[in-house]
Amino acid sequence: MERLVSIKNASGLHARPAGMFVKKAAEFKATVEVIAKGKTVNAKSIMGIMSLGLAKGDELTISAKGEDEETAVNTLVELIESGFGE
Template identity: 80%
Template sequence: MEKLVVIKNASGLHARPAGMFVKKAAEFKSVVEVKAKGKTVNAKSIMGIMSLGLAQGDELTVVANGEDQESAVAALVELVEGGFGE
């Protein structure tokens, strides 16, 4: 299962929101990945997420495979769309 989402918060996916994203992804049993800028990274890896260098307006695709894939995608998309509370 996958869903496309656009980064809304002004500072993009810097350290704090990337940490929140990874922590949320780690709550799920599914394999969770992020596709952006032609790369695919493990959503549970802070270094992977930071390496994408995502800024406001950039698109990313949240991909999850496993028993709780729908919940994982929904939770992560909600986090991004909510601007990480910024």
Template identity: 45%
Template sequence: MVRETVTIVNKTGLHARPANAFVKVSKDFACDIFLEKDTKKMNGKSILGLLSLGLNQGSQVDIIADGEDEQQALETLVNLVKSFTE
């Protein structure tokens, strides 16, 4: 299992479009993917799970990957979240 904390920089947070993009990319990987904020942990392959975390600008969230392609998944998803600037 690998994990990295990222800060949401998008001024509108991780709203529907970026959340949908995150889920699409997540589904390309065989490993399990989760996002964790405070005490809430949600499946990274579920749009409803992501949106329910309420990730606003400045929120810190852990991206967690667990499985055979975990390192590649983590790097890809961290870079994806960092690319959401607008």
């Protein structure tokens, strides 16, 4: 399952929201990946997420495969759309 989402928070996916994202992704059994800027990274890897350098307005695709893939994708999209409380 995949969904496209845009970064909403002004400072982009810097250390704190990236950490929140990775921590949330790690709660799921599914394999979760983020696809952006022509790269695919493991959503459970802080270094992978940070390496994308995502800023406000950038689009990314969240992709998951596994038993809880739908919940994983929807939860992570909601987290991004919430702006990480910033």
